[in-house]
Amino acid sequence: MLPGVVGTIQATEAVKLLLGIGEPLIGRLLTYDALGMRFREVRLRRDPKCPLCGTAPTITDLAVHRNGAGGACDVSPDGHPEGVAAAVAPKAGG
Amino acid sequence: MKTLKDMLADARQVVPEEGPAEVARRLAAGEKVVVIDVRDPDEYRDGHLEAATNISRGFLEFRVGSAVSDASTPVVLYCQTGLRSMLAAKALKDLGYSNVVNLQGGYQKWVQSGMPVIREVPMTQDQIQRYSRHFLLPQVGDKGQKKLLRSKVLLIGAGGLGSPTAFYLAAAGVGTLGLMDGDTVDITNLQRQILHTTADIGKPKVESGTRTLKALNPDVDVISLPTRITVDNVMDVIKDYDLIVDGSDNFETRYLVNDACFLAGKTNVHGSIFQFEGMATVFAPNQGPCYRCLYPTPPPPGLVPS
Incomplete structure (x- = not known):
């Protein structure tokens, strides 16, 4: 049932974006805890040091994905401010 | 007596014009611009800017309030070649809409510049029924449904x-x-x-x-x-x-x-x-x-x- 909730949120956001209506989840991470039955919202900010969309990007094409490094960039984590990553663990499934 | 030429010249004094590239840039940047196509409905159906609402010149002053809520909202008007809409834009200025521009060269120049247009495809009877609940939502409506279908x-x-x-x-x-x-x-x-x-x-x-x-x-x-x-x-x-x-x-x-x-x-x-x-x-x-x-x-x- 859990993927149904998240997938339906994705569908809702898609329709809103296509129609240009409402407030999309840009810069907001919505988390869902099925056992506690709670939604939580975490504000997300752009990271100026982001290697992709930051002020001095080091990723300007997809070459980083060709080296078999799991697609992740090879940046040191201490180059980034404490993000929400610590508070919100990334989810593995799809 | 004033000639048409005089009237257009008067209008140009107060209504700025923007070319297709500039209007396209503003729309792509997500600016909340209201685009009004002042041509007749059959001209609109044959092809129009995706963002455009059709209010024919003859009804403009009567219906503009439903499309533009605030007098300071940015508005772009266009017609086929940019002349009808120039006079229409002047009329909106006179009504107190302060941020009105005319699409220079109109729809014709927009098309010649290779900008995207939308042709209205009428919905089938089945589609009208299938999406009828969407039509009841003011944020979706007939226009939104057509957008989804595209x-x-x-x-x-x-x-x-x-x-x-x-x-x-x-x-x-x-x-x-x-x-x-x-x-x-x-x-x-x-x-x-x-x-x-x-x-x-x-x-x-x-x-x-x-x-x-x-x-x-x-x-x-x-x-x-x-x-x-x-x-x-x-x-x-x-x-x-x-x-x-x-x-x-x-x-x-x-x-x-x-x-x-x-x-x-x-x-x-x-x-x-x-x-x-x-x-x-x-x-x-x-x-x-x-x-x-x-x-x-x-x-x-x-x-x-x-």
Whole structure:
């Protein structure tokens, strides 16, 4: 049932974006805890040091994905401010 | 007596003009511009700017209030060649609308400049009934439904997240759905991947997914992409779509989709789940953060279930 909730949120956001209506989840991470039955919202900010969309990007094409490094960039984590990553663990499934 | 030439010259004194490139730039930047096509309805139906609302010149002063709520709202007017709308823009100025510009050269120049236009395709009787509940929603309406029918969404993954997303987008009448997944249906998928049935075990997920979506809504053009998304195909695949929905189940794909969408300027609707927790957000290039802002580095292998 859990993927149904998240997938339906994705569908809702898609329709809103296509129609240009409402407030999309840009810069907001919505988390869902099925056992506690709670939604939580975490504000997300752009990271100026982001290697992709930051002020001095080091990723300007997809070459980083060709080296078999799991697609992740090879940046040191201490180059980034404490993000929400610590508070919100990334989810593995799809 | 004033000639038409005099009237146009007077109007040009107070109404600034912008060319197609400038108007296109403002629209692409997401500026809240109200675009009004002041031509007759038959001219509008034959082709118009996607953002445009049709209010014929003769009704403009009567109906402008319903399209433009605030006198300071930016408004762009156009007609076929830019003359009728110049006089119309002057009339709006006289009514107190302060931020009105005329599309220089009108619809004709817009088309000659290679800018995109929309041709009204009348809905069938079945479509009018199928989407009737959408027409009741003022934020969707007939115009919104036509927009959905013209829209193209790529679903990366036809699994746990992709299934419900695709189901609802097909039901809502999103005209083109790209379904991308290289997997076949396994019995262990069926407790959550609702596009597929027991009889589909062993078949490609895009095959059962396409059948289910077409059965729900034959209006939808389902593009079946029976491959995994890779660094070699991602740019070529995403370029055809208005929006990307990432329902993938691994970090490698998420970083790849994130990077490709950012580089191609495509908005990515992200979702992920683990056990009893899920999350969703939207990564819109240059409007908000991306996946790498959120997770600069992938999680340690221990966090990733096999």
